[in-house]
Amino acid sequence: MREIRNIVILTGAGVSAESGVPTFRGPDGLWEGHRVEDVATPQVFRRDPELVQSFYDQRRAALARVQPNAAHHALAKLDAEWPHDLLLVTQNVDDLHDRAGSKRLLHMHGELKSAWCLSCDRRTPWDGALSNDPACPACGARGHLRPDIVWFGEMPYDMDRIDRALSRADLFVSIGTSGNVYPAAGFVDLASHAGARTLELNLDPSMTSPRFDESRLGPAGTLVPALVEELLNP
Secondary structure: OOOOOOEEEOOHHHHHOOOOOOOOOOOOOEEEEEHHHHOHHHHHHHHOOHHHHHHHHHHHHHHHHHHOOOHHHHHHHHHOOOOOOEEEEEOOOOHHHHHOOOEEEOOOOOEEEEEEEEEOOOOOOOOOOOOOOOEEEOOOOOOOEEEEOOOOOEEEEEEEEHHHHHHHEEEEEOOOOOOEEEHHHHHHHHHHHHHEEEEEEEEOOOOHHHHHOOEOOOOOOHHHHHHHHHOOOO
């Protein structure tokens, strides 16, 4: 750990799950009779915007009932105290990393608490509902706001910045990810090819576990604070 300077960390649903963030999937894998994948595409939004807005309105409202956990706070501590380059990339669309205090943070799949105006292309912090067709605060157009979420078939945000950070990383850490969603599932390969040490922290082995130098299994709330202590006090 003494030789590590530049760090890239990827977090997934396993980090937020310990805070009780609801998955919105029932025992049958459905949300109100729909596959979640079927309310997360531009095509469905054009066909049935009320359905899609309702789904994300519920998810946005649910954030008020959850709090950052030990893993979020430990990563914020690392962000604040790490003297070299660090980039925290999250696949999660909740705001728990933000509330914990992380600053060097990218939401590659967008944010629930942000609205994107398809009329003027502006993004605006957003706490309330979008299903009532509110006006865009920037241009005034009504009915043109959509969740600022990367849907299936859309390109994740800030990929150029993420690729640059991975190419310079000495350590890549993946926390609480399934390893079956691309391009994030390929980050371990990009980091390995650049010569970085790769480490996975997960409750169970993921699809990409064999491609990591090391895997540590257990809850994120236990493993992440231990890793942060190891990094800050080698």
